[in-house]
Amino acid sequence: MTGAPPAFPRVVVLTGAGISADSGVPTFRDAGGLWEGHRVEDVATPEGYERDPVAVLRFYDDRRRGAASAVPNAAHRALARLEGALGDHLLVVTQNVDDLHERAGSRNLVHMHGELRRALCVSCGARPEWEGDLEDRPRCPECGERMLRPDVVWFGELPYDLDRIENAVVACDVFVSIGTSGAVYPAAGYVALAAAFRARTVELNLEPSDAVVPFDDARAGRASEIVPIWVDEVLSGGWTPSR
Numbered sequence: 001m002t003g004a005p006p007a008f009p010r011v012v013v014l015t016g017a018g019i020s021a022d023s024g025v026p027t028f029r030d031a032g033g034l035w036e037g038h039r040v041e042d043v044a045t046p047e048g049y050e051r052d053p054v055a056v057l058r059f060y061d062d063r064r065r066g067a068a069s070a071v072p073n074a075a076h077r078a079l080a081r082l083e084g085a086l087g088d089h090l091l092v093v094t095q096n097v098d099d100l101h102e103r104a105g106s107r108n109l110v111h112m113h114g115e116l117r118r119a120l121c122v123s124c125g126a127r128p129e130w131e132g133d134l135e136d137r138p139r140c141p142e143c144g145e146r147m148l149r150p151d152v153v154w155f156g157e158l159p160y161d162l163d164r165i166e167n168a169v170v171a172c173d174v175f176v177s178i179g180t181s182g183a184v185y186p187a188a189g190y191v192a193l194a195a196a197f198r199a200r201t202v203e204l205n206l207e208p209s210d211a212v213v214p215f216d217d218a219r220a221g222r223a224s225e226i227v228p229i230w231v232d233e234v235l236s237g238g239w240t241p242s243r
């Protein structure tokens with residue numbers, strides 16, 4: 001005997017910097033490859049940190065303060081609304097290190113590139129929640145060493161929760177990519193994986209991205225405008241999840 005089909009499809013939403021752009025958080029690649037005026041190699045690689053740890057810690061302290069003063073926009077809120085209806089049939093996988101999804105109400109959420117609001121102890125591996133600055137080299141609350149860095153995944157490092165994400169992507173009925181350029185793997189490869197497993201794929205982005213496979217449904221516009229519209233369509237039954 002087979003079980004009844006689920007009332008709601010399983011949905012995986014991948015988000016990138018574009019969803020937080022309308023909250024005033026700068027994206028990575030929209031300003032000539034510079035991130036807030038810094039070369040990515042200087043502030044987002046282990047080598048850059050080794051060369052100048054204080055500059056890197058200061059850079060993320062600034063980003064942490066910037067994210068704390070930003071507020072979730074209508075796109076973050078719409079995804080929280082969708083989770084209210086789909087429950088654990090919705091997984092949001094974000095590449096963003098800000099906490100705007102959780103402040104909007106999302107709970108079933110994976111930060112694959114880490115979080116500004118956590119530190120990572122290079123000495124003992126602890127990942128304590130962190131709200132203050134790291135530039136003045138505070139002690140790790142676990143081991144007492146002054147070896148804390150931001151808990152963000154840099155180029156050359158392994159993203160978090162890859163098994164959980166891949167299992168969700170191959171099992172989902174709908175895969176949605178929001179506000180990401182599709183330039184960074186493994187996240188950029190998830191649309192092809194989802195499509196190979198017969199998911200319907202949707203892109204909601206300011207402009208069509210450089211995705212490896214075409215999306216079934218691609219919509220261009222600001223996330224804060226087009227995400228709530230798509231979510232309303234899904235919740236009203238006006239959008240069909242089948243391919």
Ligand code: APR
Pocket residue numbers: 015016017018019021022027028029030040044095096113153178179180181182183184204205206207209221222223224
């Ligand atoms: N609404 C929707 N999309 C937007 C908006 C907006 N208001 N503004 C910009 N975008 C789109 C851009 O067109 C672009 O396709 O968001 C995307 C942002 O791309 P990136 O800056 O490359 O950010 P992202 O894809 O999240 O980067 C991935 O790269 O540097 C690493 O680890 C970092 O997580 C980051 C990863």
